[in-house]
Amino acid sequence: xxxxxxxxxxxxxxxxxxxxxxxxxxxxxxxxxxxxxxxxxxxxxxxxxxxxxxxxxxxxxxxxxxxxxxxxxxxxxxxxxxxxxxxxxxxxxxxxxxxxxxxxxxxxxxxxxxxxxxxxxxxxxxxxxxxxxxxxxxxxxxxxxxxxxxxxxxxxxxxxxxxxxxxxxxxxxxxxxxxxxxxxxxxxxxxxxxxxxxxxxxxxxxxxxxxxxxxxxxxxxxxxxxxxxxxxxxxxxxxxxxxxxxxxxxxxxxxxxxxxxxxxxxxxxxxxxxxxxxxxxxxxxxxxxxxxxxxxxxxxxxxxxx
Numbered sequence: 001x002x003x004x005x006x007x008x009x010x011x012x013x014x015x016x017x018x019x020x021x022x023x024x025x026x027x028x029x030x031x032x033x034x035x036x037x038x039x040x041x042x043x044x045x046x047x048x049x050x051x052x053x054x055x056x057x058x059x060x061x062x063x064x065x066x067x068x069x070x071x072x073x074x075x076x077x078x079x080x081x082x083x084x085x086x087x088x089x090x091x092x093x094x095x096x097x098x099x100x101x102x103x104x105x106x107x108x109x110x111x112x113x114x115x116x117x118x119x120x121x122x123x124x125x126x127x128x129x130x131x132x133x134x135x136x137x138x139x140x141x142x143x144x145x146x147x148x149x150x151x152x153x154x155x156x157x158x159x160x161x162x163x164x165x166x167x168x169x170x171x172x173x174x175x176x177x178x179x180x181x182x183x184x185x186x187x188x189x190x191x192x193x194x195x196x197x198x199x200x201x202x203x204x205x206x207x208x209x210x211x212x213x214x215x216x217x218x219x220x221x222x223x224x225x226x227x228x229x230x231x232x233x234x235x236x237x238x239x240x241x242x243x244x245x246x247x248x249x250x251x252x253x254x255x256x257x258x259x260x261x262x263x264x265x266x267x268x269x270x271x272x273x274x275x276x277x278x279x280x281x282x283x284x285x286x287x288x289x290x291x292x293x294x295x296x297x298x299x300x301x302x303x304x305x306x
Contacts, residue, residue, distance in 0.1 A: 006271055006302055009049025009083065009281040010042060011235070014290040019055025019091075020068075026056070032071050039077040041287075045294045046303050049083040049279040051131070051233075057113045058089045065119030073123040083279055085129040085182075085233060086117055094136035095166035096159040103162050107169045114174050129233060131182050131206045132170075134163040134197065140188035160193050167201050182206035182232050185222070187214050195226060204232035209262055210253030210283070213239045219267040232278045234271075237293075238262050254285045256292035268302055 012020065015038050020026055042050070056063050072078065093106040110132065117127050142155050171178060183198055184206040185191040198205055205226060209219040223231070238260035239253045257264050271280070284290045297303050 006268060006276065007048050007083065007279050008045075008297060008303060009051055009085070009279045010047055010290065011051040011087065011281050011283045012038075012053050014282055014284040014293075015041075015287055016053075017285075019053050019059070019089075020063075022056060022059060026060075026063075026067070028067055028071070031067065032074075035071050035075055036077060039075050039081075041291070041294070043077055043080050045298060046080055047294070048080055049085070049281065050081055051085045051087055051279075051281045053087045054113045054117070055087075055089045055091055057116050058093075058109045061112070061116070064113075064116045069119045069123050069125065072120075072125060083128050084120070084125055085131060085279065085281070086113075086120075086127050088130055088132040089113055090133040090136070093133075094138060095133075096135045096139055096163035098155075098158055098162060100162075103166060104169075107166050107173075110170060111173050114170075114176070128180075129182050129204075130176075130180055131184055131233065133184055133186060134166060134194060135159065135186055135189050140186060143188050143190075156193060160197070163194065164197055164200070167197055167203070171201060178202040179204065179232075184208055184235070185211050187211045191222075191226065198230060205230050206233045206235060207231050208235040208283070209264075209267070210235065210237045210239055213262050214253060218263060220270060223270075228271075228274055228276065231276075234276075234278065234280045235283045236264065236280050237283050238264060254283055254289075256284060256289040256296065257282070258296040259289075259292065264296075265300060268297075268300065272302075 016034065054064060088110050093109055095103060095106045095110065097103040097106065114130060120127055139159050142152060145152060178201050181203040182205060183194060183203055185208055207222055212219065212222050236257065237253055238255045238257050239262050240255050240260040282290060282293050284293055
């Protein structure tokens with residue numbers, strides 16, 4: 001909390017694209033200019049937290065230490081940033097894979113990125129939390145497999161056992177405090193199956209309201225089920241319903257706050273009443289939507305600009 005206000009942050013995806021565009025224009029000078037614009041925007045709205053997407057590190061090892069960290073360190077416009085979290089890589093990885101070699105490889109890449117973030121620490125950029133996925137789109141797809149319920153349950157149990165092994169490996173091999181990790185709920189695979197891992201390893205939850213909303217639920221329903229005290233970070237966005245046919249309506253997440261159906265205003269008021277102390281990280285997919293989200297929280301007096 002800051003003077004009774006919620007602590008809002010922005011994931012770098014909202015400005016740069018996933019993993020800094022992955023294969024986009026990652027020329028250091030161009031990134032430096034864009035980072036200056038990024039921090040100027042965050043300062044304009046008194047944003048206090050940043051979450052760095054590290055997807056690029058598995059494709060271009062050394063990118064965080066050689067490019068991103070020096071740019072962040074050298075920027076003279078990041079004065080309001082109080083908290084830095086890291087979103088660990090998830091594309092092309094699966095820590096719950098039933099293929100043991102693939103599971104181990106996924107864990108290895110996650111640990112490599114965690115170690116790469118020590119470059120940030122060396123520059124006095126303190127990482128407060130690592131957000132991770134322990135399942136992938138494959139586990140989401142299990143829920144739609146045209147197989148018997150007993151067979152489906154066996155697959156789910158096996159995947160969760162693999163996820164549990166991966167969490168244990170990450171903690172053992174990094175030596176980090178479990179409190180440094182927050183497990184994110186994903187789109188389809190029920191978080192009920194992953195919640196025991198949260199309790200067993202004493203890690204926290206990163207609650208993504210869009211992922212939850214894809215299943216037809218409102219944010220407060222997640223809080224009721226998994227308890228606010230277990231949540232250290234919340235990914236915020238809105239969701240719209242788009243008609244794509246005579247009888248087909250599609251939910252689309254990562255939209256600007258206030259544009260959709262998730263009743264984010266009520267949710268933020270609830271968090272203020274409960275004095276939620278974690279970060280609320282905006283996850284949009286464009287600078288335009290990010291600015292709309294920032295204007296929304298400003299209009300609701302959730303941030304105070306002198």
